[in-house]
Amino acid sequence: MCITNSNLQFRFYQIMKKKIAILGSTGSIGKCLIDIIRNDRKNFEIILLSAEGNYKELLNQAKFFKVKNLVITNQESFNIINKDRYSKKINIYNNFNNLDKIFREKIDYTMSSISGIQGLKPTIEIIKYTKKIAIANKEAIICGWNLIEKQLSKYKTEFIPVDSEHFSIWYALKGTDKNLIDQIYLTASGGPFLNKAIKKLDKVNIKQAINHPNWKMGKKISVDSATMINKVFEIIEAKKIFRISYSKLSIIIHPKSYVHAIIKFKNGLTKIVVHDTSMKIPIFNSLYSSRKIINSKKLDFKVLNKLDFRNVNLTKFPLVRILKMLPNKTSLFETILVSVNDKLVELFLDQKIKFTDISKKMNKMLSLYSLKKYKKVKPKNVEDIFTMNKKIKMILKDL
Secondary structure (H helix, E strand, C coil), X not given: CCCCHHHHHHHHHHHHCEXXXXXCCCCHHHHHHHHHHHCCHHHEEEEEEEEXXXXXXXXXXXXXXXXXXXXXXXXXXHHHHCCCHHHHHCEEECCCCCHHHHCCCCECEEEECCCCHHHHHHHHHHHHHECEEEECCHHHHHHHHHHHHHHHHHHCCEXXXXXXXXXXXXXXXXXXXXXXXXXXXXXXXXXXXXXXXXHHHHHCCHHHHCCCCCCCCCHHHHHHHHHCHHHHHHHHHHHHHHCCCHHHEEEEECCCCCEEEEEEECCCCEEEEECCCCCHHHHHHXXXXXXXXXXXXCCXXXXXXXXXXXXXXXXXXXXXXXXXXXXXCCCCHHHHHHHHHHHHHHHHHCCCCCHHHHHHHHHHHHCCHHHHHHHHCCCCCHHHHXXXXXXXXXXHCCC
16 A cells, blocks of 8 residues: 555544544633634544533534533533534433444543533543543532542543632642742632622622622623622632642632632742633643643733732631631532522522622521531432432422
């Protein structure tokens, strides 16, 4: 057989393409990654895309990138997408039970950005099929980090956190002895109610709660930012990811969201990580090597000259006090925290409870002895976590 130069070039081109998967490709993180590779698609081959119910966006992405494997978990959307003419040419699944059919060998990169606790199982299951996984799913890390870490070690998969704060810490700590860490500060913008009088929070509406001053996010995460439970979650994530005690982790208010992490070391030095208020920065750097260049804004010295750091007002943001309730060891109590918050935010968005009820009912629930006992119970598998999640939903269904 004669192999021409053009054939060799084509085969080399195919080999050089990075194979990737995006779990949650129609969400804000997934779409940001899609936008990054849209203008560089010659270097990437997307093997798998997934979504819950946004079949139109998923199908548009699949057609543009010529993706042959889709997962869409919502049954109604799955039924609709199967009727599309393009769907006859590709593989469409309703769950993640067929990953062994999709991946014949390890791919180069996976983004796990499925929102909510339902993102845990696919995150764990795809680790064995990927060389690198970037995780943007808070709930997966909070509830099941011990399970994720076990898989990462077993299959020698590289992990990169994608949350702007955790990516900044990860970046700042590369090549550093963790024993030198004195304190890590995660910055919080304070959300839409930072300067709002406490007595007025009782009348806050949904539109106000989701109107984040710096970030464009979904409704649920925007409410989490408004209550600042998102920072409690991020402290838990940092403790687990970097194996650092709660005593060395702090929250500091920084309204401009320009500084993402501050790490003070015992040798007297301090690292401050700054980047534009855009998830594109951590996502881009999780995908490419450090030699790849991204167009970013010049340093904003107006912001740097007035960083305006503040301590957290625990009266205005009472959920931050939950940090004092958390066990040092991994437990099902973290799943309880996530599950209770999910349900209470859902009730607020459905206009069934007030904004201030989120913190009141949260503290009441977490103080129950019947739930506090789970601080000593470690999740052994995904089923333990899902069972606890269902139990909490049953307890709260009549609220």
